[in-house]
Amino acid sequence: MQMNIKKIAEMAGVSVSTVSKIMNNYSDVSEKTKRRVLEIIEQTGYTPSSSAKTLATKKSNLIGVIFAGELNVEFTHPFFVEVLNSFKKQMGVLGYDLIFFSNEKFINSGDYYSRCLHFHVDGCVIISGEQMEPAIQELDRSHIPCIGVDLELTGRKSGYVMSDNYQIASKVVEHFYLLGHRELGFIGSRADSDISNRREAGYVRAIAGFGLVMNPKWFVHGDDFFEPSGYAAMNSLIESGDLPKAVFAASDLLALGAVRALKEQGLRVPEDVAIIGCDDIEACQYTSPTLTTIRQNKERLGVLAAHMLFDLINNQSEGGSFVVEPALIVRESCGSGLNRLNR
Amino acid sequence: MQMNIKKIAEMAGVSVSTVSKIMNNYSDVSEKTKRRVLEIIEQTGYTPSSSAKTLATKKSNLIGVIFAGELNVEFTHPFFVEVLNSFKKQMGVLGYDLIFFSNEKFINSGDYYSRCLHFHVDGCVIISGEQMEPAIQELDRSHIPCIGVDLELTGRKSGYVMSDNYQIASKVVEHFYLLGHRELGFIGSRADSDISNRREAGYVRAIAGFGLVMNPKWFVHGDDFFEPSGYAAMNSLIESGDLPKAVFAASDLLALGAVRALKEQGLRVPEDVAIIGCDDIEACQYTSPTLTTIRQNKERLGVLAAHMLFDLINNQSEGGSFVVEPALIVRESCGSGLNRLNR
DNA sequence: ACCCTGACCGAAATCGGTTTCGATTTTCTC
């Protein structure tokens, strides 16, 4: 039988307010009645209704999760999924559950702000990597605490986490350089992808920094961060007849697609072309050749996002950003640079 | 400024009830006042509070998502992620949002039923593939509509979807058989994995059905459905010095792990050992060799789960199950069976 | 002019909690 606070109160012979106080650790309840009431709560398996509680307190202990951007990443992108996993776990220990807004109900309207109000979420996390849309800006500027993952939110109650994309790029160039490569190519996502652009900009800068010249013909772009885009991009490079000796792909999936295209044409990785990816998703370890990549600390990104959001919700911070350090993970797709590097 | 129904009513010069009726398509409101009120709602961007609505109606339009089982699959298993993606999309068009319970808050208590009541979810989907835990049974037996994905729920208000695991196994054996293989091995998940066991049972039966003999030494098990387990399992097979000519792995990730182990020992796939996986996750297309596998129709599983749940919620069905047909996808890891088969 | 009928609208109870503040009881102090 479905319980509510009134029934509990009756059974215990106390008032509704007393039961409520007990559930919320008020101090003005005697140990004796507290025990008695808790006993009954235990027996009946009573759980307070979240909607009633939310209605009364205007707090829901719910975090909205938004996958922004045109290409519906949703759960398909391994990088975001891993960040999300870590975020969910951390948010769980902080006492919050996650609610995922479906985009289908409001097709093209994407009115995230309204839905945040609708559900009374205490805060939300926005996962993107693409350009900022108006609907997101509205949220960013609102009073609702928001954390962007790979999305630069600058509102008063907002913050974001991302990896240092410039450092990512410069680590790649350095590695290529030390391995003796001077002809560096790049495979990115679509032109309006903020993250891809940062990596490209950092790459270009690092190339100059090492005194190399960049060849625009070796810079190609796919439609997204997924494997087929990398495959297509590398094929276009191959067809041009002018291949660089080393290619940095803005995601591991792009890199994997590039490798597949190369192999299909009978070209060897790393002997003919060296490849470095980005993210360090699990698959990197299982492919052949295993993929040299830049690791983004996905677990830390998730934990940081959770803590920043928590602080924002509890007014213990004013927003801001956290940029986490990437790390070069040397595997096979660039040759055994290990030996040379460790010398 | 945050709106509520009362303010809207005042601004429009009508009563609260009238506004509510307009929001819910009641017929006893004149076109004129309806237009006037809608105008104001539009201008103010008013969205009704879900908690107040849920409190009053006892419907939340929320679906709880539960990852059951000891090994925290969460978002890490590509198969479930794809089913979930499709489920989320379909549930979205039906007007529902998803809420993910975190396990951390109630460590080891896993009292899913209470949390369903707490959030007033209209139904929930339980993703598993492992054995049934008591906390799930409680939910299954409750009045809350539940759909299991790879989990056999039999309650009065429950149902489940899964692929036909026996057919999966028999398609594998048939394919191996037609390719001329007579020595068939198996790599499964842990012994208490329901799904793995079904596939194994079907495999054993099919082997007998083709008049072959099964060799228990060629049947090994990992700890889960992930890559490292497959790697370890294949290594133990290799170490035994007695390798089958063909191996069916209960998941693609297991299969990929097995391939990696084989390659590491200088063995060739498919020349030395043929491999078939299961699920047809995206990665199958990108590995080398590409992986022959049994495709589970993940999109259909998700859509079916959504519709079954919807019907259950609206009392339009009495539960039951849907078993979807698997399909053999021939790629490289068994050799070019294509030619022989198409003859 | 009167009654009847439908169309339209609103008052008020309700959902299940929280929180304030005053009332009552207990304990303490001298």
Add this chain to the structure above:
DNA sequence: GAGAAAATCGAAACCGATTTCGGTCAGGGT
């Protein structure tokens, strides 16, 4: 043992919606 302080408890307003049911009013029929 009286009075004050502290501890304990409950009445009632409130959160923002829904829904029932009765009231008002316009217009049509006679």
